[in-house]
Amino acid sequence: MATMTMAKALNAALADAMLADDRVLVFGEDVGQLGGVFRITDGLQARFGDKRCFDTPLAEAGIVGFAVGLAMSGLRPVVEMQFDAFAYPAFEQIASHVAKLRNRTRGALSVPIVIRVPYAGGIGGVEHHCDSSEAYYAHTPGLKVVTPATVEDAYSLLREAIDDPDPVVFMEPKKLYFASAEAELPARKEPFGRAVVRRAGTDATLVAYGPAVPVALAAAEAAGEEGWDLEVVDLRTVVPFDDATVAASVRRTGRCVVIQEAQGFAGVGAEIAARVQERCFHALHAPVLRVSGLDIPYPAPMLEHTHLPSVDRVLDTVARLQWDDQPDARWVAA
Amino acid sequence: MATMTMAKALNAALADAMLADDRVLVFGEDVGQLGGVFRITDGLQARFGDKRCFDTPLAEAGIVGFAVGLAMSGLRPVVEMQFDAFAYPAFEQIASHVAKLRNRTRGALSVPIVIRVPYAGGIGGVEHHCDSSEAYYAHTPGLKVVTPATVEDAYSLLREAIDDPDPVVFMEPKKLYFASAEAELPARKEPFGRAVVRRAGTDATLVAYGPAVPVALAAAEAAGEEGWDLEVVDLRTVVPFDDATVAASVRRTGRCVVIQEAQGFAGVGAEIAARVQERCFHALHAPVLRVSGLDIPYPAPMLEHTHLPSVDRVLDTVARLQWDDQPDARWVAA
Amino acid sequence: MTTTPQAVRRASARKRRPATPAAPDPSAHLLPRTEPVRLLNPDGTPLPPRDDYPEPPVEALREMYRRMVVGRRFDAQATALTKQGRLAVYPSSRGQEACQVGAVLALRDDDWVFPTYRESVALTARGIDPVEVLTLLRGDWHCGYDPAARRTAPQCTPLATQCVHAAGLAYGESYQGRDTVALAFIGDGATSEGDFHEGVNFAAVFKAPVVYLVQNNKYAISVPLSRQTAAPALAYKGVGYGVPSEQVDGNDPVAVLAVLTRAVAHARAGHGPFLVEAHTYRMEPHTNADDATRYRDADEVEAWGERDPVVRLETYLRARDVLDDAAVAAIGEEAEAYAAALRERMNTQPTVDPLSLFDHVYAEPTPQLAEQRELVRAELAAEQEGSA
């Protein structure tokens, strides 16, 4: 056991994957000599040479499309998009090719690419550096969408992603990069599609993923003081989605709040709420509620705390879970 | 009153908007002399000259970015993306500029652009020509997302979109282009943000938009034979969303099925289900269910009917609305 | 009139200060010739031979002729099949056979081809089963052939995206020690897309062995080249990437094969990508669904008909005594037989299992897909019961 940051765990996962499989190539913008703006690829070029880890021209569609071609030649590209919003130029390559190639060719071609996307906010980043873009990918069939919330999971899920036969959009919560925790590597945890109960509780279930998981855990701690015993489920993989774990938890607790950092409208949290109310209807004492980012462009650093799901906002929402069996006043009036 | 197609109504809306306001420019790929591959811009170049309606180089980010610049110079660009999936190259321009410019500049710049997107399937189109991409836009704050389901609405909503001070992604259901109906133009109907009850009913509410509306109406007709009296709500505008009309209907009927053609996961239907169960929890006799496209890349023409929400699939879903007050067997076992 | 920098430059070119001796032009080796390479006159008579582009061996030209004739017959058959409702849509190659067959003959079988939707004749010339070529357009699946086995990417509809794939594939092959070349087809219109820029640039920076073949057929659906670019010619785009380029008369089969052969050799030798602009013409509408009379004159089409690449090659090969009536007739019969077999096989509606929709979204279906599969299975079972 050693204390390490998520950044270090991701770096170790890349190095171990490159060691384990010659076909793994790591490339993108500034990932070579610089080691990436977040240093996730630090030292890989020095260790594996500049054919295994290299910088490309500054063009994201180019990076992803190049990865498609490399995958067709039998290699296993792991690419870095420098920030969330800077993956948008690659959207066509991702949606029309990466996601579809296996399907289009009845499995004759597969493109086991990992697209790493540092995402979400909480680091005081200026505009275009803090988008939560997971829903765009999760809504695109053919992609797997994964996001770690713990140091060990960062390692485990990234190794899993690189080994996976399908393309994976690997979303890295920037604000957790330099949070550290005890971890023993190489840690291989639950496989894709398995959610984990991070905290057991009986009164309500908080469902979260990525950067929202620590918020959920903090809220659960704080809720204890208010007399609520909350369970926290960390999805880990958004696609595939672990209906079984989520539904089992909500059936136990009878109440559910979904937490995501992204703007709410038509996001992943909407999907979770829709699934949970369908599967757990008779167990629910209250509607499934959501806490999400506001439906606004990501704000400037000085206002981001207003945008981000906070412990208080989660607690306020838990308080609206009709503990007194009264309908929510907000909608009765309407 | 005359019988006309939705294509003709859209064409008339463009012509009337160009007539009403000199600043309106119509451009895109093949919209000039050809009149667009669906002929929506037919005759506009001949009538208004090739400075008002013109072809551009073949580059969608270019088209949208050019529109941004034109809007900054005080004009009102209406651009055509030739097909849904061919708007993806413009995704960065749309998400990072079109959607955000007003916000970024505290209202100093506005970009009242209309981006017309022929979308969805049902016309036997080959791959990349049938995507339902509305959720990508609806999830992006700053954009309005509109989709007509009737001939008169096509005219009305498009005029509304061109007059709107905000950017509008105007999604045109391809399969309805050449369906005709009685219409009296210029028809100006309900403004943005107003949903309409297309068929009154008492037993359950079908919520639909765009290409799913005729399916909902047909299903409601068929359901009559099975003894269910279904209400059909046509959203018209996905953003802004008309919570009031939808919730009022579901509170009346106590049951709700949401229908969309797009793949389901994290789509607009998920948002609707999440909102409805939150707002109408105590009125609901059954969970809100969804009928959507499958979570697969849009299939080849010969298989699209399996993918598309059908009247039967809607009826099967209505049947699962726990009319006998029994929990859904599918989830009890789980 | 305001004096422009160029005007000044031209005027002052002679007066340049002797202090700055003219540096050698670093773009000289990258610029295309100002005129397309041509080895045959439009009427099929030969031009004087040239050192830079020696004429390909006559057997290759004879084979080229054969594949072009079969390809054209195939193309006509495919167009006919649209009228019978057997194809959802068909974008014709007619008029562009020299480019499409020339590209295939310039490559080895283990080289890779990155076609667009327009390259049906290139694919049949590559020996891909014509029914598999038409799968996309018939609408039973998105790609009919096995791209890995045929070293041919799926026909690409999102314009210019294949330019980047070709760069990646070619680099990946050379990275793994193989001397594969990739040839990417692209149309004139699609060169305006950002992915063309990014693809050619990646290929150049990584010295990837790619030949980019722009079939400049003068239109992108209805939009003429003049709305697409202000460049002197599309080949001039190469210099901005440090990629050498050439223009060729795309309806001159001999020149096309000569130029592409060199371009492929350049790439295979490790000199990086090469850009070829072939001037040609699409004789048919964009697809059967298009109405080309809306945007071009019959005169123009007719004028291009006189430069027909098949006739041109036939005339030339007859003059060289490589073809005679009998050979032409035999090839014609082969083409007829090819078309007849295709017609026959396309006559039956294929059956596609709806449940196969779930098979290739991921290597293993997700639980969500398994659920949806079950839903569809139950529906199909109910339908069958209903109809039984």
Add this chain to the structure above:
Amino acid sequence: MTTTPQAVRRASARKRRPATPAAPDPSAHLLPRTEPVRLLNPDGTPLPPRDDYPEPPVEALREMYRRMVVGRRFDAQATALTKQGRLAVYPSSRGQEACQVGAVLALRDDDWVFPTYRESVALTARGIDPVEVLTLLRGDWHCGYDPAARRTAPQCTPLATQCVHAAGLAYGESYQGRDTVALAFIGDGATSEGDFHEGVNFAAVFKAPVVYLVQNNKYAISVPLSRQTAAPALAYKGVGYGVPSEQVDGNDPVAVLAVLTRAVAHARAGHGPFLVEAHTYRMEPHTNADDATRYRDADEVEAWGERDPVVRLETYLRARDVLDDAAVAAIGEEAEAYAAALRERMNTQPTVDPLSLFDHVYAEPTPQLAEQRELVRAELAAEQEGSA
């Protein structure tokens, strides 16, 4: 070695068949000179005058010097503010002042500028309030100035996207009968993006009056130009769009102003876009958060320091007796006062109303936003109660 087409071409250039008389090269007027235009030596001594790029009026150069000095002092102040935690991030202009100020001086006030995040000195030189220039980087809002009033687009972070906006704006202005020119800044790295390609191409096809100014400062964060392109120089990209281009020594203020003045005149005269590549160097790390020692040598930085544009211009203007000690001191004092005022104003944390988050998403908030606004309002009220 395999013979490449170019090798053959070079060898056979003389032997070309007399039958094909050499056509005039249609790219001649589009290609940049092979060497960057330079009017001052690195040490500030003048080169012989040239007809094609006459020296700008001396008052303009003096004004240029003034704005460069003030800009540099501003830049140093901004960097200092990052250390005090007053700015979230700052990408320095140091070393690039000639380009940034030259661009502004070549334009009229009613022309439009499309800056990137790097153009702080261009913006202050345009007269935009320095606090408004820093709003984005301080983090109180995304854009501090009114772009419409200042004829200056918001500082653009998504690389190269502004190239297309500039084309649209410029075309829109000329469409409306105004003779506005748009100048778009872009970095060397960003020329690899598809939007650069699409933007320049749109400008060319629509003959939009745009000057594209590539500040080739040799790096895109850590990535050197050699990984970005294989072109002889970035200016060579112009020819592929039919856009004339020029290279200029970007650390030679006199040459920069001369070349940009001509480029702007070209655009304003209706000849369409013009592409300028300015060779310069970023003296500081990419931003304060960057560690440039990871990817470049101190030697390299030092060598570029010797070509400093401010010193160079000062030397030249002193030699021409346009500047003396007193004038230099006065400008230095002006710069100090500018920095002091800025420091002072940046010393207080700005207050931003959280509820303003909802004000400009749409012209009118949607019902959904109104609901969320109410939620936040209630939270803030509760907080205040709690702390009261």
